[in-house]
Amino acid sequence: MDQQQISAYLLKNGVRPLQKRVKIMSYLVSKRNHPTVDMIYSDLIHEINGLSKTTIYNVLNLFVQSGVALALNIEGNEIRYDADTSTHGHFKCKVCTGVIDFRIKKEDLPNPMLEGFRIDEQHFYLKGVCSFCANKIEA
Amino acid sequence: MDQQQISAYLLKNGVRPLQKRVKIMSYLVSKRNHPTVDMIYSDLIHEINGLSKTTIYNVLNLFVQSGVALALNIEGNEIRYDADTSTHGHFKCKVCTGVIDFRIKKEDLPNPMLEGFRIDEQHFYLKGVCSFCANKIEA
DNA sequence: TAATGTTTTTATAATGATTACAAAAATATG
DNA sequence: CATATTTTTGTAATCATTATAAAAACATTA
Ligand SMILES: [Mn+2]
Ligand SMILES: [Mn+2]
Ligand SMILES: [Zn+2]
Ligand SMILES: [Zn+2]
DSSP: OHHHHHHHHHHHOOOOOOHHHHHHHHHHHHHHHHOOHHHHHHHTTTTTTTHHHHHHHHOOOHHHHHHEEEEEEETTTTTEESSSSEEEEEEEEETTTTTTEEOOOOOGSOOOOOOOEEEEEEEEEEEEEEEHHHHHHHH | OOOOHHHHHHHHHOOOOOOOHHHHHHHOOOOOOOHHHHHHHHHHTTSTTOOOHHHHHHHHHHHHHHSSSSSSSSSOOOEEEOOOOOOEEEEEEEOOOOEEEEEEOOOSSSOOOOOOOEEEEEEEEEEEHHHHHHHHHHH
């Protein structure tokens, strides 16, 4: 996705494609690393002159409200952001702290009996040790 | 579960059953309300003289480490605690902020292909509006 | 383009949840 | 009972996030 496509995507979802918004969405889409606000800040501060951390908070909150990003709550002390809003699961490694995706089909998620409830979001995530870190420990 | 049973349960899991620990575990087990630290504090401060919020943090962290409680990360700004460590899902209502359980069988959870990964925890939660609040809004 | 009004960004301060720390209290051991 | 160890407490520190108001960017119209 280039800047053009991202602008169009934001626009379609009711988000005015301003420069910093496009850069932040670009970052999310290309990196796919489920970053925290601090990770985005320390990576983009070099690229965007005079970027403020408050702006990142503002923009991400707008993204989540507009449905173009997800806020992931896996660990209590951090929120991670994801531009992939399709149905998928997450694994967080306790050792390297990385968060990775795994595909799941919507129809493979449990379908609990919740009569009269309106369900807006479904989240499935795992915690443990990734294969890379498990190998290192073993060695 | 009375105090006796809770003491035995804690002991079996390597947690010395001191008075405040037993009271806090009693609260979790009987209320089943997935409380935050603040909820526990404001409820128990009447019952336990001179209780400190720091103690609740200490005890809950110990409970989670020892495997007798779960820390639920559903909303980014709060951790909720659960004495039910069996496989089950959670629903959080955006309106009344309550968190309720629903049963799921372990074998009904998706089983992603994660070769070489060690999986310690599985979490499945939903967000939306509960039937009680949905009815109120409709009326 | 210039003038004007609106939106966005910034810097700073405020808030709120959690942790660090050291002293006091409780508990266990001999 | 005396002593050592563990737990709890109160306070201060930390860290992520939000509030606020001024500055900058942007859009609109003349
Ligand atoms: Mn993802
Ligand atoms: Mn539960
Ligand atoms: Zn890892
Ligand atoms: Zn509700």
